[in-house]
Amino acid sequence: MNVIRFMVENQAQVLELTLEHLWLVGVSTFLATLIGVPLGILIAHRRQLNRPVLAGANIIQTIPSLALFGFLLPVPWLGARSDRLAILALTLYALLPIIRNTYEGIRGVDAAVLEAGRGMGMTEVQLLFQVELPLAMSVILSGIRVAAVISVGLATIAAAIGAGGLGEFIFRGLAMVDDRVILAGAIPAAILALLADFSVGWLERRLRLR
Amino acid sequence: MSAENTNPAIEFRDVAYRVGETQVLSGFNLHIARGETLVLLGRSGSGKTTTLKLINRLATPTSGEVLVNGASACESDVIRLRRGMGYVIQEVGLFPHFTVARNIGLVPKIGGWPEEKVRARVEELLQLVGLPAELASRYPHQLSGGQRQRVGVARALAADPNILLMDEPFGALDPLTRDELQREFLLLQRRLRKTVVFVTHDLREALRLGSRIALMEAGRLVTVLSPREFLTSPDPWASAYVRAFGDGLESAANRGAS
Numbered sequence: 001m002n003v004i005r006f007m008v009e010n011q012a013q014v015l016e017l018t019l020e021h022l023w024l025v026g027v028s029t030f031l032a033t034l035i036g037v038p039l040g041i042l043i044a045h046r047r048q049l050n051r052p053v054l055a056g057a058n059i060i061q062t063i064p065s066l067a068l069f070g071f072l073l074p075v076p077w078l079g080a081r082s083d084r085l086a087i088l089a090l091t092l093y094a095l096l097p098i099i100r101n102t103y104e105g106i107r108g109v110d111a112a113v114l115e116a117g118r119g120m121g122m123t124e125v126q127l128l129f130q131v132e133l134p135l136a137m138s139v140i141l142s143g144i145r146v147a148a149v150i151s152v153g154l155a156t157i158a159a160a161i162g163a164g165g166l167g168e169f170i171f172r173g174l175a176m177v178d179d180r181v182i183l184a185g186a187i188p189a190a191i192l193a194l195l196a197d198f199s200v201g202w203l204e205r206r207l208r209l210r
Numbered sequence: 211m212s213a214e215n216t217n218p219a220i221e222f223r224d225v226a227y228r229v230g231e232t233q234v235l236s237g238f239n240l241h242i243a244r245g246e247t248l249v250l251l252g253r254s255g256s257g258k259t260t261t262l263k264l265i266n267r268l269a270t271p272t273s274g275e276v277l278v279n280g281a282s283a284c285e286s287d288v289i290r291l292r293r294g295m296g297y298v299i300q301e302v303g304l305f306p307h308f309t310v311a312r313n314i315g316l317v318p319k320i321g322g323w324p325e326e327k328v329r330a331r332v333e334e335l336l337q338l339v340g341l342p343a344e345l346a347s348r349y350p351h352q353l354s355g356g357q358r359q360r361v362g363v364a365r366a367l368a369a370d371p372n373i374l375l376m377d378e379p380f381g382a383l384d385p386l387t388r389d390e391l392q393r394e395f396l397l398l399q400r401r402l403r404k405t406v407v408f409v410t411h412d413l414r415e416a417l418r419l420g421s422r423i424a425l426m427e428a429g430r431l432v433t434v435l436s437p438r439e440f441l442t443s444p445d446p447w448a449s450a451y452v453r454a455f456g457d458g459l460e461s462a463a464n465r466g467a468s
Contacts, residue, residue, distance in 0.1 A: 116303030119266050119375070120317050120365075121292030134307050 003187070006180040014169075018188045020083075021165035024158055025151045025196070028087045032094035033144055039095075040102020040140070041128065050103065057096040065089065065154050069161045086155065086163035093154055094147035101143025105136030138208050145200035152193040156185065166192075217280050219244045219373060219405040220265055225274035227260055234260050235429045238274070244372075247399060247406040249416040251451070252426035258409040261426070262375050265407060266292050278373070293321060295373040296366025296404075300382050303362060304350040310336075310361050311346040317369045335364040340394060356387035363395075367402075374406045380415065392418055413455045417441070425451070 043050040159167025169185025220242040227235040250258040263269040315328040339360040
């Protein structure tokens with residue numbers, strides 16, 4: 001109950017940090033989708049590229065997040081504002097699930113359906129937008145969903161480089177050895193993760209039931 | 211008859227097709243006349259489907275050439291070439307996320323027909339293949355196998371192509387539905403007079419639907435015969451086929467090349 005009282009007393013700050021957190025996650029997931037979906041489409045059609053691209057995304061995924069934030073700190077334009085830097089790092093992490101799911105989703109489209117389309121004289125662009133992407137959509141969305149949920153968790157670490165977000169409470173709580181402060185960051189973050197999961201999942205179901 | 215009408219609709223000139231080390235097709239020569247139903251008959255792996263795909267350039271010959279309406283299929287614009295032929299494959303070829311109407315109207319639509327004209331054409335085609343108009347808004351998974359196949363035929367006919375390529379279109383159907391669709395195919399073909407290339411491994415179907423039967427074995431064209439000739443042919447492959455299918459074939463061949 002102490003936690004709740006603490007959160008109510010500091011509601012302005014809880015709200016502010018939650019919004020900051022949402023901003024970091026939203027922008028980075030959006031950017032990762034913008035980059036990851038076309039990359040996934042590319043490697044689904046140019047097979048020789050799929051190994052290097054997926055390997056690259058995998059390697060990024062293995063870099064410990066704190067280290068990645070640290071590495072990027074001295075980069076000129078980025079280092080100037082820590083939220084830019086956090087968004088870049090979160091975007092890089094979000095790439096893998098989005099690229100992989102786009103790739104798998106498109107690969108999973110029935111070859112006979114594609115051949116029928118091609119045989120009827122559809123161009124590759126028409127096949128992509130009218131057949132491949134619609135049929136792969138639910139798999140692509142579940143990749144975006146995974147990326148968003150991971151980002152909510154990772155974004156708490158962005159506070160370590162001063163990018164704000166709910167991690168501020170968590171780090172402050174750790175320093176103060178005060179569970180209430182830690183939980184004031186952790187609980188809203190957990191709720192955000194569930195919300196991200198739920199909202200993209202809802203979109204996914206809507207599209208599937210069309 | 212003008213010179214154009216006496217040209218074969220489709221002509222294979224010494225065509226070979228190889229994938230890696232596998233010779234799928236070799237020394238293939240064949241003329242397909244306008245308005246005939248040529249059946250490519252043969253067992254699995256004999257190269258029937260490949261032959262069909264060489265016509266709409268889903269496959270490109272390793273050597274030799276395929277002429278469609280007198281022009282090499284390799285030289286003409288592949289998209290235009292394909293839009294000028296209907297293509298029907300086993301039921302899997304319908305777009306699962308499109309309604310029946312969108313599936314049927316696809317080729318006219320990408321060909322730039324205005325919306326109302328496409329809609330009118332879809333209605334007309336549903337009627338032509340014997341489907342009730344209310345199916346237009348359904349999705350393929352809500353239809354029976356026979357209905358799906360009718361949609362497939364309607365879709366292939368949508369832009370009124372002169373050539374129809376059919377790859378075992380009735381293969382996955384139960385015997386009764388298959389019989390019904392074969393009968394309707396004959397009626398339709400009597401009216402429309404398309405040039406049809408029809409792939410099957412079912413001799414009974416070949417005898418019933420074909421004006422000529424091209425028998426294939428291991429990537430080669432064994433012989434081309436009318437249904438009646440086929441039954442009495444001394445060719446070892448043809449007679450092996452006839453034996454395997456047993457009695458009662460004569461009645462199937464009655465229509466012949468009438």
